Amino acid sequence: MTNNLRFKTSKFIDETYRVSFKFNNKTYFGFKGDTLASALLANGIHLVGRSFKYHRPRGIMTSGSEEPNAIIQLHDNSSRTEPNVRATEVEIYEGLVASSQNCWPSVNFDIGGINNLLSPILPAGFYYKTFMWPASFWEKYEYFIRKSAGLGKSPKVADPDIYEHKYIHCDVLVIGAGISGIMAAKMAAKNGFKTLLVDEKSYLGGSSIYDNSEFSKINNQITSSWLEKEINEISKLENLEIKIRTSVAAFHEYNFLLARENLTDHLPINQRENKVRQRLLKIRAKKVITATGSIERPLIFDNNDRPGILLSSAIKKYIDLYGVACGENNILFTNNDTAYETAMSLIQRGIKINAIIDNREQIDSKISYEVEKNNIEIYKGYTVVDTCGYRRINKISIMKLSKDGQTVTGDKTKLNCDCLGVSGGWTPAVHLFTQSGGKLKFREEDQVFIPNVYPSDQISVGSCNGDFGLEEIISNTLSSIKKFLDIDNSEYKTVETISGLNQSKRNIWLLPSDKSIGKTKSFVDYQNDATAKDIKLALREGFRSIEHVKRYTTTGMGTDQGKLGNMHALGIISETAGTKMGEHGTTTFRPPYTPLTFGTIVGRNVGEFFDIFRRTPIHDWHVANNAEFENVGQWKRAWYYPKDNENMHQAVQRESKAARDSAGILDASTLGKIDIQGTDASEFLNRVYTNAWSKLAVGKCRYGLMLNEDGMVYDDGVTTRLGENHYIMTTTTGGAANVLGKLEDYLQTEWPELDVYLSSVTDHYATISVCGPNSKKIVSKVIPDLDLSDEKFPHMSFKNAKIDNIKCRVMRISFTGEHSYEINIQANFGKSVWEKCMEAGKDFNITPYGTETMHLLRAEKGFIIVGQDTDATLTPIDLQMDWIVSKKKYDFIGKRSLYRSDTIREDRKQLVGLLTENPEEVLEEGAQIVADIKKSPIEMLGHVTSSYYSPNLKKSIALGVVKGGKNMLGQKLIIPMENKNINVTVADPVFLDKEGERLNAKL
């Protein structure tokens, strides 16, 4: 069966190098140079998959990246497995394993095939209409839909391959190495432009490189020979870089392009070790020349999707490039001259052509006369109305087209075949051009969209620009590139071309049938099983916009983005709606042009490089002491330090008790620190904080609240006046970068007259906070020279000090309500000072505590955490922090917003304390708060923002925001949970030591 399908005359196939591979568990042979598709075809295999919705048998349809049907799973059951790969793009290698993916249990017997019989009840939008109701059933439907509709299988283990990203800057990028691309690259490189030429294929020259026809010649040479010499010449050019197997995925504004360079996919697995598999090229080009060619259009007729139906250009390529015949009894069906080129290739190899069906009544070209001379019957003015054959086409029915092409007449003739080549003309590959923001225009005479308005310094040449004839392609490429690059010397003296083709075409978007439209299956989108009938149904149901029709019918929404059928969909829409083409717009082609692997997208940013972690200078100590960590912004912060198999709750209870009873120590290095200097520093703080700063004495600290201009709380922290014109501001851990950005914004744009300089010094200092009744004794051991008496060093003040001759700043400030000190020291001494404190605190049971205990301790005191208890909808007044808002200051950021009609409403959500009726019951953070559960719908009054069990108070405490909560002290509210209602009482948010006795106790 196979021998008569392979012609050992192609120079692209190395028949001395036999390659074995597995497809659906069966071993086959091909040759080096084959794609999986060409090797399967050489083995007589067309049927490679099932369609998405109806599970119809589908075969290889094209020979390139536009393939909608031959979508396979590579390396099944291995860590390298990859779904949705086009068999037409896979270069085979020894040991390749591939399988069909859209079939279950097998490609030849597929249970989903029943959908084909049910198709009258599976119209467009079926999935939307049916399975969405009742909503609760969706999970059940989904299981079966997913199982029988193959979307491929994603790998279950880590990808063993290496990927990387690379930036490339060039003067000229040429996309596509067909005839136009090769000429453009030569002209650019020879004229001194640093040029990059990329092509998605493994060879250069595009479809012309295997064009050996006598009917198209350049300078009296066969096209392929002329082009080979050109390629040979440019490969020696110094400022031209050529990359094959490189597919441009995205063309963004400002000539920024992403391309995937495939480096090892064509190699046997054992030769891929330690090599980069794929590289994402980030290209910034001064000028871009797009020469992406065109894609042959299929024809839309009943049952146009059977295995054995291919694009006529694909049949030609399989013969001329791979030496493979797609069938032994071929019929070509066309509306233009390109199918005759395929016919000549078949004739030259002695492959049988049973007939040619041509939509056109008149055919007048040298090549068609030559085909006719070979005694091949040409049915002029005919169309295919139906096809037969379940797993492979075996028959077609043809009828005569009426004059207007809208109906068929006369008798039906049946013709046998095992392969049908279709050609509906060509669609310029404008995908990248439109991605870049380019605007298209519709060319009425041959019904194509071509580039019209270029958004950047770029140009399209060759057939992607709508030039289809050889002479047009060459002369237009020469003249446009000369103009585009502004060069005098084109490098080409004279280029004379001969072509036996005529550009006439009879375009009929949906070919008529003797059956009513409802009884036909004329596929427009093969991958998603959208038919002409579906599109007409969508229009009948009132959809007009192409984007809506697309989503309703799923046309163009497959992994191929409808590269073959989108034009037909547009054509059918405009014919049915009676509008002009282009009036409905075109669908948007989105990046990537062909699917990218996740590996390529992430490159080296995997594992620990996926996201950056920031670690404090004391981090190693926390690790060595069994800390559990939590992520806060990019920081890894010690969360709690479990001892002897404690769980978090147990550890936090122990830590927080120790901090209040004796001494606790916290690594606070992650707090943002901004150094503020300048003669206007005080004035600046006055403007950015709600409270007054000018009277703060040198050596004193003050807590500040920062608002947005809308009056909502943005950040908070303690700022210390280090000198007359020198402050250090602390911010929340997560807010540090944003606060700096905001302050810089105001300084640069609103108040450039202020003499203020900001520097982020977060990473420069380690911050160690020692708190508790014994903190004073511990710190005095660590810094014996420092006078810690309340007179010399009262709460909210700061001292410069030295530990072993290393300068440090000590603040007496507290976030726990306990007597406490914060030691700030140059980061690299952080760990040793921490260890010193631990040593000094040994006798006092100094207990390291993490963020969880810190949160509990501050909640006992009713101190807010910006971002946990606030969410950018709360003013300081809502937080019951009126005391921090200066009444005297004329202005500060957000002041005016505090008395907008909305912010003075009494029923805003306000921060309150919550106590549960049962003191052992701990509320869930985020739980809803209501007053009346009988009312329907229940009115939501607010939610719980912080909740803990306090070992110091021996009861559950919580903070929450409640509508009008300020005036609800003592009122009973309800927290409805899944299986119970929890009764709570609104309380003062300060649960412990409201008078501050602990803070001010004489120690």
Next chain:
Amino acid sequence: MFLINCPFCGEREQSEFKAGGEAHIVRPKQPTELSDDEWAEYLFMRKNIKGIQFERWNHVHGCRKWFNMVRDTSNDQIKAVYKMGEKPPVK
């Protein structure tokens, strides 16, 4: 991705920059004198033009300077960049 000509550093990738909304909105010198409506006008109302728009940009992963940009939002063409406090070079 845009290629942005920072007035202080020259051409850099867009990923180094942060967009900061409409430009030439001056913070009122005396907010307390304003009615709710006037303050809301400053605070909330933005033009969001399809076409030529004046906007603020910050070279956040570079010199950290704020500057202004004239951009056609319909096609993302950058018509001009200029420093804070300068008059727009185009209308």
